[in-house]
Amino acid sequence: METVLSITNLTKNFGRLKAVNNLNLQIKRGQVFGMLGPNGSGKTTTLGMLMGVVNPTSGDFSWFNERPTNDVRKKIGAVLEHPIFYPYLSGLKNLELNAMVKQCDPSNIARVLELVELSERKDDKYKTYSLGMKQRLAIASALLNNPTVLILDEPTNGLDPMGIAEIRELIKRIADDGKTIILASHLLDEVQKVCTHFAVLKKGNLVHTGPVDDVGKGEEIVEVIADVQNLNEYLLAFMGTTSVNRENGSFQITMREGFKSKDLNKYLFEKGIIASHLVTKKKSLEKQFLEILSEA
Template sequence: METVLSISNLTKHFGRIKAVNNLNLEVKAGQVFGMLGPNGSGKTTTLGMLMSVVNPTSGTYSWFGETPSHHVRKKIGAVLEHPIFYPYLNGQKNLELNCMIKQCDPASIPRVLELVELTERRNDKYRTYSLGMKQRLAIASALLNDPTVLILDEPTNGLDPMGIAEIRELIRKIAVQGKTIILASHLLDEVQKVCTHFAVLKKGSLIHTGPVDEVGKGTDTVEVNADVSNLNEILLSFAGTSSINRENGSFQVSLRDGFKSKDLNQFLFEKGIVASHLVTKKKSLEKQFLEILAES
């Protein structure tokens, strides 16, 4: 798979503050790559350097195996901060102005408006748009020159639940078209729902990177309930039990490596117990994220 972005020892200091510290990352073609971290972790500074808005203190990065240049940047669309549109112009006119600035063909405007579902509102003034619509217009603007890579900085920040859902669905639609997407977020749920890969930053340093679908791999936790008075003792007697917690009226059984929920179910069945509730719980990205931060 082609490497779209390669970052080597990228560092940015603001005086004594190490905003980004020796960052090493690779993003492959077609990935939806989430840069995850609390506020102040260096996500926005990193994106600023990648877009040549912020000068690195040291380190290098390359796009498509090339050093940054005007030719390379034309392959990248970005929504870094609150976009600037003219409130008294409609969506169509604002995009026409953006085409003039970017020197791209205005024939692409109907396509991007359709993609972000603003065709019917294209003749309405920008100031009448909801926050979610404004964000969708910004993404449309970033897609005008049909870039290979789309960069989004906190794309759902400040949106209501419906606006968040709309942006997530839009990101999925763009990804299906084969574009590589890099997004920064402090929202774990956002990254888990739309990203294929993610990196965790803490105080400017990379502390974890990997595929999102590997979250939760490892030892299983099984939530169990049964109409038996001594269920706790019975579960403890199972050879695959590592530990047990009581939570919300159910027993949370952490299994040893090599044991699965079906083994526990078989064990209970052999003891004449039919579980009224037995569910394998995947470790959420939130839990893994907190564990990663605690370990670093």
């Protein structure tokens, strides 16, 4: 798979503060790559360096195996901060101005408005748009030059649940169109729902990177409820049990490698126990994220 972005020992110091420290990453074509980390972890500084807004202290990076020249940056669309639009102009007029500044083909405007689902509101003034609509217009502006890569910094920040859902579905549509997306976010659940890969930064250091699908792999945890006395003893006696914990009226069983929930269910059935609730629990990205930070 083609490497879209290669980062080598990228570092940024602000005086004695090391905002980004020897960052090494590779992002492949077609990935939706999430950059996670608490405030001050270096996510926004990293994106700023990648877009030429912030000068690196040391290290290097390349887009499409090329130096980050102006021609290369034309392949990249970005929403790094709150975009500046004219409040008394319509969404359409604002995009026409942006297309003129970016020297983009104005015929792209109708396409991006349709993509972000603003075609019906294109003639309304920008000041009448909701926060979610303003964010979608910003993404439309970033897509005017039909970039290969789209960079989004906290794309759902400040949005209500409906706005978050709209941006999430928009990101999926853009990814389905074959674009590579790099986004920074603190909303772990949203990253788990839209990203294919993620990296975790802590105080400027990369502490983890990998596929989102790997979250929850490893030991399987099964939640069990059954109306039977001494259920705890039966669960401990199962040969596939590593540990048993009582939590909110149910038992949480950590399984040994190679054992699954169906094995536990069969064991209980053979003991004459019918579980009213037996569910495999997948570790959330949030739980893994907190574990990674605590270990770093």
